[in-house]
Each structure stands twice: as structure tokens, then as C-alpha cells.
Amino acid sequence: MKLSELLAGQNHRILQGDPAETHVTAGTAFDADRAAPGSLFIAVPGHLEGGPGTVAPVLARGAAAVIVEDGYVLPGTVEGACVVQVPDVRSTAAVVTSRYYGEPGRRMDVVAVTGTNGKTSVSYMVESVLRISQGVRAGVIGTAGSRIGDELIPMPRSVLTTPESPDLQYLLGCMRDREVATVVLEATSMGLLTHRVDRTFVDVGVFTNLSQDHLDDHGTMDNYRDAKLRLFQGLCRHAVVNSDDPVGARIATMMPGAVTTYALDTEADYRATDLVVDASGTRFTLHHGGRKYPAAVPAPGKFSVANALATVAACHFLGHDLAGLVSALERMPQIPGRFERVTTAGGTSVIVDYAHSPDSLDKVLGTIRDFARGKVITVFGCGGDRDTTKRAEMGRIAGTYSDLCVLTSDNPRNEDPEAILDQVAPGIEGTGTPYERLADRRRAIGFALSAAGPEDVVLIAGKGSEPYQIVGDALLPFSDMATVRELITVSAAQGLPSPR
Secondary structure, three states: OEHHHHOOOOOOEEEEOOHHHOEOOOOEEOEHHHOOOOOEEEOOOOOOOEOHHHHHHHHHOOOOEEEEEOOOOOOOOOOOOEEEEEOOHHHHHHHHHHHHOOOHHHHOEEEEEEOOOOHHHHHHHHHHHHHHHHOOOEEEEEOOEEEEOOEEOOOOOOOOOOOOHHHHHHHHHHHHHOOOOEEEEEOOHHHHHOOOOOOOOEEEEEEOOOOOOOHHHHOOHHHHHHHHHHHHOOOEEEEEEEOOOHHHHHHHHHOOOOEEEEEOOOOOOEEEEEEEEEOOEEEEEEEEOOEEEEEEEOOOOHHHHHHHHHHHHHHHHOOOOHHHHHHHHOOOOOOOOOOEEEEOOOOOEEEEEOOOOHHHHHHHHHHHHHHOOOOEEEEEOOOOOOOHHHHHHHHHHHHHHOOEEEEOOOOOEOOOHHHHHHHHHHHHHOOOOOEEEOOOHHHHHHHHHHHOOOOOEEEEEOOOOOOEEEEOOEEEEOOHHHHHHHHHHHHHHHOOOOOO
């Protein structure tokens, strides 16, 4: 495709070459080592694997063209290469990459889910209920990678929930080419703020909730909220919002006539009442359009019901049969790393959940406390190089609901794990709940399982289905659920009453 066609309508200045004579034939890239001969390299300031400092070597390797940001000074010329300058490389990148792949979002139903909690759960639920109820071929892009049904789409390893625009548009193109009917993607605050979701042509934007998180990125809650709200400022044609959350009411005023609401505690288009919660799930009555539908989800808690309402509302708006969607909810498989449960031979319930913010930890532990017959033991930590103001608060919440806490590492990144635990510990100490400190996460999980007996519940919080620990800049293989299953298996093989 001609670079001039990709840039049509975009404010740009030519530094060298001719966009009308430049053909992009090998994709687009932010990462210098992924820029191939014939590709378009987009030099994003601050991007660790690329950026303006890598322009010269990328051009020398044969990239067809480079897009740089205003202020960039070309160090020399490379014969045959085209270099153009734009005011904002990220917003331009979203346009040109979408065009390069043929604007694939226009060819499918696209659901984008944003909010502090529930993005992954709603994404899995949308894919599951569409597949179960009507056999719809759906794709998912988010925390656990990108997949069509159970088949993962191979991509370079990344910690980004919302991929950068070249990767996101490539994935959408793959899904379109494989006849996917619906794509559901997780839209993070940083993904929205940095234009990754631009030009995906979202049909339904879902807002779940807003609570403290990511202040290391945004500084204030107002900035964090405003980043989330970008999804509803021209990036989606319809919104499904949680009207129990104050931000949901704000979205309704931003998109008059294009908002569907759901709630548990306030009046809404989709509402749930008569909740009955136990360890296996939640039964409830769904209200919509003057009718009642008996419903159930295989996950305990009000938050699980709220996610189910968001799912049903989004899918129903897209034209799918409501009764079939409600029926499919009960038949969904467990969502990996989201209140994912396993029971030991000794009768201990073990739950792995992604809860890594004060609000999500409070909701998960509150739900567990409601149905737990024995002790509640919580294994958790706080991420390094992230918002430090939530650490003591998470300690307080864990101590309030738990009979025993086990502090451990949760992606320490470039911080000293013990220094992180030092900041969490005062919150627990204020509750008087006993706790242990074991920075080694495997040992911490083993200790918690050893301390648990029949009818006790062990919650392992913070990482969910993540398959790694981030230590420094390295992604070290580690899975909470895989570790639990391994320890349980070893214990059973050795005839021990509980694993260490």
C-alpha cells in the first residue's frame, strides 16, 4: 500500500522521499527489531524497543518508511527511504496501521471493555456465552493474550493487556481473515490514553467500575477516570455502563440516546435481584424490559453477577437472543485466574484470583467470608514500581477479612521484594491478624496450603492467570494455579495431609 494512502488526511511533513512512490509491504512496527525490509517503522518517543534513536539502523536494514514526531532531526539521508514527521506519532500510528490492515474492525462486531476491575471476566464471558448459546466464532484480546476460541494467536511476549496499535490491528486483521464474527478486547486506561484503541471501530464500549489503581501512571484519580472515559468520546457507537458506579451516570450524559445501563443496587435497563451465593456460584433473577429471567453464574459474588449483566447487555445489543444468553451464563467454564477454584483431597478450597487493587481485594475477600465455613487464609503481595499508596490499605483489607495472611512477592520488578512487604505489613498489623512473610511465592503458597484444613479457604491473590513473575526486566515463568496443582499432587503422592 502506498504511504500517501496511509497518511491521507493526516497532518504531516515530508523530511525525505516521496510518500506517493513509497510502498509499505511488510507491516508496521514500533519495535526496531521487528522492522523488516518494506515495513513502516513508527518511532515512538520513549518506546523501549524502538524510538527515534533507532531510526538510522532501521532505515539501513531496508525499512520502506519511517514516521517520526515533530522536533526530530534527521541525522542524514538513506537512499530510497521515506521519512515523514507528524505532530503525534501514536494517534497517527492508529490511523495508518488500521488502514494498512484494511480497517478490520469494520468487518466484525467489536466489544471493548474498560474499568478498574472485571475487564478480563467480561471478555471471557462475552466469548463464552456467544459460543455456547449460538455457536458464534469469537476472538479475545487481553491480559491472557489473544485467541480465537481456545487457539492462541502467536505474538511476541508482552505485558501489555491492550496491545500497541500495530499489534492490535494485526490481530484484528487475523481474526477477520479467519471469519471471526465478534471480537472482545480489554481497553486499559493507558491503552486508551496512548491511542492504541483508536480506529478499532468499537460497536459496544463496556464500563465496569472505577476504583483506586494505576496512580503511578496517571497521578490522580481524575486523570485515571478521564483516561477511561476516552472510550466514550467517539471511540464506540454504543455504551453499556454500570449505573451503580458514579462514572456510569457521567457516561450517560456524554452519549445521550446511546447508553444501556446495568446495576444491582439502582434502577437500570438490566438489573439483578434475589442473589443467592455459595462456593460454587451465584443464582439471581435478571430483570429486563418488564420480564424476569432465572439466571446463575458459576462464580460467587455480586461482582460476578455485575459482570454477567454487562455481558448479557452487550451481547443483546448486538442482536443476540436474550433468553439464550441467560441460559448460557450457567454453562460457562471457569475463567482462568478469576475466582478460579480447586479443592484439595483434604477438603481445602483454593481460589486463585487477579485481585490486585484495594477494591478488588475487598470484594473477593468479602465474598469468600460470606460462604467460608472455616478459616480464610490470604496469600498476596503488591507489584513493584507501581502505586505505593495502596500497599498498607491492601494489608488492612486482607487482615480484616482473613484469619491468617501470607505476604509474598507479586511482580517486584525493580524494587526490593522485602521493602515492598515492609510497606504492606503495617496495614495487617493494625488489624491484629497473624501473618507470615515469605517473599518466595512458591514457598508462600506451600505454607498457606500447609496451614489450611478441611473447609478452610485459601485465596491466592494478585496474579490470576499471569504465567510469569516480573523480576527486574525479566519475565520468569510462574503460574499460581499450576503451582497449587503441583503442590497438591506432590502432597497426595507422598501421602501427606496437606502440601508444603
